[in-house]
Amino acid sequence: MKKNVLGAIAVVLLLGAAAYASFFIAPTDAKQGLIYRILYLHVASAWTGLTAFFISFLANLLYVWRRQLRWDALGVSAAEVGLVFTTVVLVTGPIWAHPVWGIWWTWDARLTSTFVLWLLYVAYLLLRTLVEEPDRRALLSALFGIFAFLDVPLVFGSIRWWRTQHPQPVVMGEPGSGLDPTMLRVLLFSWVAMLGLMTLLLWQRYRLEVMRGEFEIVRREAEAS
Amino acid sequence: MSLLSNTTVLLGKELRTEFRSRELLTTTVVFILIVIVLFSFTFEPTAEESRRFGSGLLWLAFLFAASLMLQSCFVREQNNDTLSALRLSVADPFAIFLAKLAANTLFLLLTELLLLPIFAVMYNVPVLPVLHWLVLVFFLGSLGISVAGTALSAISAQARMRELLLPLLLLPLLTPILVASTEVTAALFDRSPYVQWKGIGFLVVFDLVFLTALWLFGEYLLEE
Amino acid sequence: MKNLDSVFAAYMAGWAIFFVFYLTVARRTSALREDIERLKNSLNRGK
Numbered sequence A: 001m002k003k004n005v006l007g008a009i010a011v012v013l014l015l016g017a018a019a020y021a022s023f024f025i026a027p028t029d030a031k032q033g034l035i036y037r038i039l040y041l042h043v044a045s046a047w048t049g050l051t052a053f054f055i056s057f058l059a060n061l062l063y064v065w066r067r068q069l070r071w072d073a074l075g076v077s078a079a080e081v082g083l084v085f086t087t088v089v090l091v092t093g094p095i096w097a098h099p100v101w102g103i104w105w106t107w108d109a110r111l112t113s114t115f116v117l118w119l120l121y122v123a124y125l126l127l128r129t130l131v132e133e134p135d136r137r138a139l140l141s142a143l144f145g146i147f148a149f150l151d152v153p154l155v156f157g158s159i160r161w162w163r164t165q166h167p168q169p170v171v172m173g174e175p176g177s178g179l180d181p182t183m184l185r186v187l188l189f190s191w192v193a194m195l196g197l198m199t200l201l202l203w204q205r206y207r208l209e210v211m212r213g214e215f216e217i218v219r220r221e222a223e224a225s
Numbered sequence B: 001m002s003l004l005s006n007t008t009v010l011l012g013k014e015l016r017t018e019f020r021s022r023e024l025l026t027t028t029v030v031f032i033l034i035v036i037v038l039f040s041f042t043f044e045p046t047a048e049e050s051r052r053f054g055s056g057l058l059w060l061a062f063l064f065a066a067s068l069m070l071q072s073c074f075v076r077e078q079n080n081d082t083l084s085a086l087r088l089s090v091a092d093p094f095a096i097f098l099a100k101l102a103a104n105t106l107f108l109l110l111t112e113l114l115l116l117p118i119f120a121v122m123y124n125v126p127v128l129p130v131l132h133w134l135v136l137v138f139f140l141g142s143l144g145i146s147v148a149g150t151a152l153s154a155i156s157a158q159a160r161m162r163e164l165l166l167p168l169l170l171l172p173l174l175t176p177i178l179v180a181s182t183e184v185t186a187a188l189f190d191r192s193p194y195v196q197w198k199g200i201g202f203l204v205v206f207d208l209v210f211l212t213a214l215w216l217f218g219e220y221l222l223e224e
Numbered sequence C: 001m002k003n004l005d006s007v008f009a010a011y012m013a014g015w016a017i018f019f020v021f022y023l024t025v026a027r028r029t030s031a032l033r034e035d036i037e038r039l040k041n042s043l044n045r046g047k
Helices: A003-027 A035-067 A068-099 A109-129 A134-163 A181-224 B001-020 B023-040 B049-067 B072-080 B082-087 B094-123 B128-156 B162-173 B175-189 B195-221 C004-046
Strands: none
Touching: A003 A035, A035 A068, A035 A109, A035 A134, A035 A181, A035 B023, A035 B049, A035 C004, A068 A109, A068 A134, A068 A181, A109 A134, A109 B162, A134 B128, A134 B162, A134 B175, A181 B175, A181 C004, B001 B023, B001 B082, B001 B094, B001 B175, B023 B049, B023 B094, B049 B094, B049 B128, B049 B162, B049 B175, B072 B082, B094 B195, B094 C004, B128 B162, B128 B175, B128 B195, B162 B175, B175 B195
16 A cells, blocks of 8 residues: 555656656747647657557457456556547647647647547447456457557558648647757656556556456356355 | 368358358448448539549448448358357368458459449549559458458457447558558549559558468457 | 646646546545445355
8 A cells, every 4th residue: 555655656746847847947949939848748648658558469468378367457457548648649639739720630640640549449448348258358359459559550650651741730740850859858758757657547447457357256156156 | 281272162152152142242332332422412523522532432431331241251150150160170260261351352342343333433533544453452452451350350249239349440440441542542543643552562561460460369269 | 928828728638637537446446345345244144
């Protein structure tokens, strides 16, 4: 219990430091002024979401190989946490776009790909609600999770290759190209803080899932007797 | 070589089953036709717009049709309880998938080619000069749709609400196919048509990735 | 300081989403703990 509280406090401190860095250490952007600082939340969340989905992918592989339900628990927990971070990306995107361009949504490559990513993992969660038996549910969702993650680079690749040819407002800019070194450092630090948050949320969700699984087993045995 | 012979035998079974009644083919053709006509009500199909939007609409129609057509793929086996018999008859479960996806690709390709002249007439798009390239992109796109669709069909057949679930799982997964195929097809419908090799390459990569995934994990999809 | 409210809105929205998720998990965990207690009690009574 104490470890959890300590961990939570550490994460909060990290996040606070990252927020401070985003506002006071990172330099001002010449073109966009203050608003560009959303980048540190937006992009760090995107990278963290992908990290969570990657963890889910590994857990899915491990389940198919080992058939231990704790890998299923990790798989669904990581997928949900990844979905949370991806939701933040999709929400902060329009909030960033609107003052800069006057429109809420742009079909820019990254935002569109993120939306498809979001849909893929929503489908993953929906699939789970439609299979009753725990082992079958674990296997089927693990397999879909594997296919979904293999699809991710193809989604991003195809949309980036062909959907960025059309003239459209470059809202986010290219965070990789021509990024000031200080900005990059603040961004990386924000990402580390987000990874801390991801670990915290993942741990909480995983514990819940494991507990639920054990509860289900005992409940079924009690009903059977 | 046993994989190849098993697959051929099973493929023969799939084709014979379908051509006996041809119900899947006819309903799919009619469905795509309806979609094409309905789409025409949503915008003014002048020549320019048709060229630009035509390929997108065509592939959307193919995707929707495929997600309906692929429903029966494994449900059919469930209804007649033939899946365990199938599994016992082959050493490698991948043969079952290969046969089904080959059949599905064939059915899809057939319906697409049947509809191409109708689409060309209705939307005034010249297809004859680029026909062989169109067949290539239709084949690669349909292969991708079938590989993913057959795998996901095996998954959704074991869940509730499978009619709604399959499109839900399949359509987001197939966005790369939609993007790439639309682009290649649009380039072929253009005033001065050209072959987008980047797109063709991408489709090949997609097909290979999912074929490999199906080969690696197919047996688990068929577990009892 | 233009757009300050947008930056503020973005950060608030982000933290809200994380917080809501955290709270949901916490709530479900304590509800589950209650269910476990109830199950334990009913099993003990049955014995």
